[in-house]
Structures are given as structure tokens and as C-alpha cells.
Amino acid sequence: MPNPDKEQRKLIVLSHIVNEYVSGASPVSSKTVGRLMGGNISSATVRNIMAALEDEGYIAQPHTSAGRVPTQEGYRRFVDMARDRIRLQKREAQRLRKEYDRRISTIKEVLEKTSRIISRELNNAGLVMWPSIEDLYLKKIELVRINAENVLAVLVTMTNAVKNHMIRLEEGLEKNDLSEIANFINENFEARSFYDISEALKNIAAGSGREKGPDALRLSSRALEVIDSVIASNIENELYWEGLERFIEEPEFRELRATRRIFEAFREKRDLVRLMKGELPDMDVQIHIGRENKSASLWGCSVVTSGYSLFGRTVGRIGVVGPTRMDYCRALRTLRCLSGLISLKLEEINS
Numbered sequence: 001m002p003n004p005d006k007e008q009r010k011l012i013v014l015s016h017i018v019n020e021y022v023s024g025a026s027p028v029s030s031k032t033v034g035r036l037m038g039g040n041i042s043s044a045t046v047r048n049i050m051a052a053l054e055d056e057g058y059i060a061q062p063h064t065s066a067g068r069v070p071t072q073e074g075y076r077r078f079v080d081m082a083r084d085r086i087r088l089q090k091r092e093a094q095r096l097r098k099e100y101d102r103r104i105s106t107i108k109e110v111l112e113k114t115s116r117i118i119s120r121e122l123n124n125a126g127l128v129m130w131p132s133i134e135d136l137y138l139k140k141i142e143l144v145r146i147n148a149e150n151v152l153a154v155l156v157t158m159t160n161a162v163k164n165h166m167i168r169l170e171e172g173l174e175k176n177d178l179s180e181i182a183n184f185i186n187e188n189f190e191a192r193s194f195y196d197i198s199e200a201l202k203n204i205a206a207g208s209g210r211e212k213g214p215d216a217l218r219l220s221s222r223a224l225e226v227i228d229s230v231i232a233s234n235i236e237n238e239l240y241w242e243g244l245e246r247f248i249e250e251p252e253f254r255e256l257r258a259t260r261r262i263f264e265a266f267r268e269k270r271d272l273v274r275l276m277k278g279e280l281p282d283m284d285v286q287i288h289i290g291r292e293n294k295s296a297s298l299w300g301c302s303v304v305t306s307g308y309s310l311f312g313r314t315v316g317r318i319g320v321v322g323p324t325r326m327d328y329c330r331a332l333r334t335l336r337c338l339s340g341l342i343s344l345k346l347e348e349i350n351s
Helices: 003-023 030-036 043-056 073-086 090-099 107-122 174-190 194-205 214-233 256-268 271-279 329-351
Strands: 125-129 138-145 150-157 163-166 239-240 284-289 301-310 313-323
Touching: 003 030, 003 043, 003 073, 003 214, 030 043, 043 329, 090 107, 090 194, 090 313, 090 329, 107 125, 107 239, 107 284, 107 329, 125 271, 138 174, 150 214, 163 214, 174 194, 194 214, 239 271, 271 301, 271 313, 301 329, 313 329
Parallel strands: none
Antiparallel strands: 125 239, 125 313, 138 150, 150 163, 284 301, 301 313
């Protein structure tokens, strides 16, 4: 049976190695670990503990006579140990809160600002995923015929964001028909989420809503086709990022091939969007270290994400991308704090 004190000491040594390597990017020696532990443990004991950690796959020796560096398994063990105990200091939280006290009137401003803050605070690439259209609240819709097949749906949300969606409608509707449908939606469903609008229209079309008569049923069926087409057209969420240049300057990305892979991942966005959408509707922090990422283009990185909400419903994710030699404790603290601040600001804008 493992000795609890011995296991605890191993975790302390692993923590020192991770923290020292994150800050210095150089292999960590047993002498350094002994110093960090305050000289309360002999050099021989430190070496024995480091040898045990190496046998268990948590640290590795990159070169003969060099110190040790954390492995992917070592980072994972460290993160799992630390994540539940991490809290942002009150002064730090207040400083970040002030960033959102300034006048911000649109969801786009909130999300762009957040990506900049993440990049600045964590010195890596900050990510913010725009909420799905289903979770946005309608202020106004306009429908414009573009050609025989396509209609442009111009949406204004309660956050004052304007989004254009090109949709196809089965029936060839004229300008007056489109105006009638748009007016029906605007008059009956202002300040409701697109998801709620779709559900309400399905009930009306099925004859279970309060609206009666053939006109209401006809308009509700056509409005449902419009709303569901808008939702279906929004397959990939918009993704903001800031600070890509910050972390590719790290030693791990000096090789051109590694840098090219990262640029490709951000340019294409598919893998990052798929990762963040796949975590919905989870609100908690998720950590993907190295090859835990499904996309090979992200194997040299770590991705840490957290959810944000609107009126209690998780609608998007924020995150940071950096080398596996990332300051995970600071990333966890910062993202948890910003998730709460974004959620409050979005509710304020929507009120």
C-alpha cells in the first residue's frame, strides 16, 4: 500500500519541476528542486523521488547529464491535482472586472475584448467562440430576395449584433410575402431566442398555439421555414483569436514545420471550432494536453477552455492555446474568472 507521505512528497517534487520548467524552459536539476523545497530534504532523497517519477512516466531526461522535464502525463497529473484548489486572488479578480465596467454595448465588443484580455494575461493565443445563433435573442429580422433561389435574412439581435444569413426557401416567395413573414416574426417573437422561436412556431403550425385561423397557420409555417433555415445555415460558430504571435515565439515553435502546423490550425479554424462546440453545454474548465487533442495540428500545444452562459444556459466557450509548457494554474484562474464576467456582461446587454 502506498505511503501517503511519500506520495505527497512526490507530488510536491513534480509540482516544483512543472512550475520551474514552465517559467524557465530548461530541464530542472535535483539541486534546483532541493533548493525549492527549502533544504528540508536531502539531495539523495530528491534524486530518488525524481527517479521514481521518471519510472512512472511523469518526467523525462531529454539529454544525458541534463535535468528533468515534465512529460504529457506529468502535466496531466499536475493539472488534475491542482485544478480544484485554484482560486483567483480578490485583487486580481477586481482588476479584470474593471475591464468590463467600461461602456460595451454589443456582444461582438465583449468577445473581441475577451480574446485580447486572455492573450495579454496568459501571454498565449486567446480564443472566444461566438454563441450559436440558437442562443441569441431576436430584436428584428428583415428578408430580402436576392435571386430566384436565395433570400438574405438580416438579423438584429438584442445585443445589437447584425448578422446576415443566405438561406434557401422551398417556395418562391415575392417581396410582399417576405415582408409579411418578417412582420409576423417581429410582432410575435421579439426578445426571444431563436431556439424558443422555432419551438413556438412548431406548436403554432401544429395547431396547439394560441393563434388561430388559416393566416396564422400559413404564416407560422413559412416563418418556421425561415427560422430553421437560419439556424441550419449557422453550422460553424465564429471564432475570435488574439495573440497567436505570442506563443509561436516560444522555444518549442522555433522549428518552421511546427509553426506552420499551428498557423494552419488557426487559419482553417475547423478543429478549434469542433473542439469547443464538442464541449457544449458544459460550463466547466476543460484541459487538452498535447496528444489529448484529436487534431494532429494541435499535438504540440495545450488548449484550456471554459464555458460562458446567458441567463443560465451555456452558449459559448473561451480558451487559451499555448505550448504544453503552459502556466496551467494561471490559465485556470483567469478563464474561470472571465467566464463569470462575460456571462454577467451578456445578461446586462440583453436586459
